[in-house]
Amino acid sequence: MVSPVHPGAMDWSRHYPKHCSPPAHSLDALADPDVTVQVPSKRPHSPPDDLDALCMRSCAPYTATAHAGDKRVEFADIGCGYGGLMVGLASVYPDTLMLGMEIRVKVQEYVYQRIQALRAQNEGPEGVPGGYQNISIIRMNAMKFLPNFFAKGQLTKLFFLFPDPHFKKKKHKARIISPTLLAEYAYILHPGGIIYTITDVKDLHEWMVKHLTSHPLFERIPDDELASDPAIPHVRQSTEEGKKVERNNGDKFLACFRRMDDPIAH
Ligand code: SAM
Known part of the structure; x- marks a missing residue:
């Protein structure tokens, strides 16, 4: 890697x-x-x-x-698993580049092949990109190298969907939402950009809400504002983990946060 x-x-x-x-x-x-x-x-x-x-x-x-005119990645799905979110969002935001970031080799290879197959099945006419050309996957450790991939303020959406819960207290430092990592997420997110979190583990939900609400550069988005966000149905339903939770009649705890403007430097 x-x-x-x-x-x-x-x-x-x-x-x-x-x-x-x-x-x-x-x-x-x-x-x-x-x-x-x-x-x-x-x-x-x-x-x-x-x-x-x-x-x-x-x-x-x-x-x-x-090159001037090239698009830049704007959405990142951290720990994307089998890629269901990006596949769901690809046609909702056809002009936006999205990147799934995943640490497991086999999972990354699977998603890569999945995207290649979708692209082959959805080729556009000459000169038109065609379907699924705006999604891709990379294998990397998102807890270590995110700022190597994205410039300051580059991203407009950052997804943490059903992240590993790391239940035991001494493993909490391995959680993907932590005070140290929030500083990196604030750095790569554009002001106004959104962090999406969802989990079926209540304790993890409370952990993520606690850390994000106490960070000076994030504010929670009220649930009624989220109703008009076209990404939300996919956040709830498109990922493989989300579908599994649904099959098992589990709870889904959603919380989204806006990257606030940088404080004015004096
Ligand atoms: N978001 C997907 C979903 O909702 O279906 C997958 C959820 S799965 C429980 C968590 C995923 O995060 C796994 O695929 C795991 O390999 C990946 N992951 C864990 N730690 C990671 C890290 N440091 N960097 C990148 N991916 C990571």
Whole structure:
């Protein structure tokens, strides 16, 4: 598992070939006014160990920022599991790039194949992107490397759907919502952006609400405001875990939070 050294080192064209152009790797790129080329001081030491590594390796020995007009990822599904949320949202927000982030290799491979199949079945006419070109998956540890992938204020939605509960008290530090990680989520979320949380575990719900409401950069969105949010039905029903909870007649505790404006610096 490798991560880019900074968000500009990602080649997003491998994830969204119909929406992002590949970075220029040759010295010709220096002549392209749309491309900023940086020469890193060192090449990566270790060989890439998986599919995602291709995206980073393709940036060596140069890294290039996105071409003007390229789209950027705006939604991230943290611990996306089998990808049900993105598949559900792909046609609700057809012009928005979404990325699932998942730590398990087999699950990432499954979602990758799922997306490839959906793309093949939904090809558009010449010059039109076609279906599911706006969703992709990456294998990574979201508790460690999120700011390597996203720039400050880049995201407008961040999803934490049915995260692992880590029931025992001494395992609470492994929970994906924690005071330290909230600082990272606030950094990559645009002011006005939304964190969505849902779980069937009441104790975890209360934990997430407690930490998010006590953070100075997040405020809870009242439930009546959420009624008009087109993402909410998918948050409740589209993920594989959400469907399992439904089959077992379990509870679903939903709580969403808005990233507030940065305090004015004096
Ligand atoms: N959100 C999905 C759903 O609702 O169906 C999956 C929920 S599942 C209970 C939690 C997922 O988070 C698992 O697929 C797990 O592998 C993933 N996960 C746990 N820790 C992670 C981490 N640090 N980075 C990325 N993914 C993680």
